[in-house]
Amino acid sequence: MIETLPELANVVLQGDTVTGSPALEPSAAAAIAVGLAAIATGYAQRGIGSAAVGAVAEDSDNLISGLIFTAIPETLIIIAFVTIFVV
Amino acid sequence: MSATGSSNPEYVNARVRSRRAALFAEEDYRKLVRMGTGEIARYMEETEYSAEMNELGARHSGVDLIEYALNQNLAKHFNDLLEWADGPLHEMIANYLRKFDAWNAKTAIRGVYSGASADDIKTDYIRAGEFGDDLLDQLAAANSVEEIVELLSDTIFEEGLADAYEEYEESDVLVPLENTMDKTFYEHLLDVADGRQAPNTPRGLYVEVLQAEIDFRNIRNALRLSRTGTDLDPDEYYIEGGKLFDEGELQQLVGSFDDLVEHIRESPYGDELSAALTDLNEADSLVSFEQALEAALLEYSDTLSYTYPVSICSALSYILAKEREIENIRAIARGREVGLSVEEIETEMVVL
The missing domain is CATH 1.20.1690.10 (V-type ATP synthase subunit C domain)
Known part of the structure; x- marks a missing residue:
């Protein structure tokens, strides 16, 4: 794969000179940023969520704090959402 | 639930910590040490152990009731642990809980050796280990020590058991058999x-x-x-x-x-x-x-x-603490039964 990289770069550069537009539009880059942030949020919530379910199973009084802690990683995706309005 | 897939230490940790917090604290012990066996039983009925106390209350009484309730509660909690844990975590916990397989095998051997009935042996089991109910029932129903050794040949305890059995046949004491099993457990x-x-x-x-x-x-x-x-x-x-x-x-x-x-x-x-x-x-x-x-x-x-926190360590520390609690309460109950003084019982207890 590495051997084909220079060739691929050439093709990309040529395309650039022909059409005059970048390989990745700003809005596409923003979409990738938001998507990665969503994956990160999911990963963080996986651990917190399973711990919260465990705590609630032992004592249902923990439901509220469990919910709050599970929701905290949502801030990641909310902040990433800003990217869309910036570009 | 099974040994496949990835570990879920977060879930296990949350549940274990909650149960850990429910264990008896120093002040509970201080109260228990000053009670008679009847009072201890009643105290236990109001705590964590109520289900077991009620279930076994009809069949046993006094210190035996306390002891069987403790064992059954221990088995319940440790089986829960195995049920929650997945993947490598499950394996590690199961591996440690083989301690109770060794205990059950020894109970069966001692019971058969002393001619106890199968039912008596079954009540003395702590069903927390890897052995299934079938195997345990077969062990209890065995007619001779030799039969037990044969039944165990499919388990990890097979190692060295044949030699120990020969030694047992020569000397007619159970020590070599029991030592071999304990050693096998620790070495595995x-x-x-x-x-x-x-x-x-x-x-x-x-x-x-x-x-x-x-x-x-x-x-x-x-x-x-x-x-x-x-x-x-x-x-x-x-x-x-x-x-x-x-x-x-x-x-x-x-x-x-x-x-x-x-x-x-x-x-x-x-x-x-x-x-x-x-x-x-x-x-x-x-x-x-x-x-x-x-x-x-x-x-x-x-x-x-x-x-x-997010590893096997919290489960392991819970297992050790729970075992200690069971042993402490048993020491108190047995100590009170034979009339030991409060100080004497306290030296037998391990409280952090």
């Missing part, structure tokens, strides 16, 4: 963890706790042998896998009590045990030192569970 402890883990990782620390347990077991055996001055061969009781003693080293150390104490003092455990070692030199009894060993192990596993 490190199987899952595969000994060569990097230090300061959760796995590495798990190995350290297990090594500490093996070391403490060796220390205890060595001190007992040394104190009683018997001419038993220490290597027979030596358990492999620890860090403290090498095979053969035990032999010369057991000969001299002072050398042995010095060896322990210079070991990595020396700091934690130094106060207990000083006591040991002054007092005649090993009891308080052995309790100090237990307490040190408990404290050590506890520290680890705070350092690495």
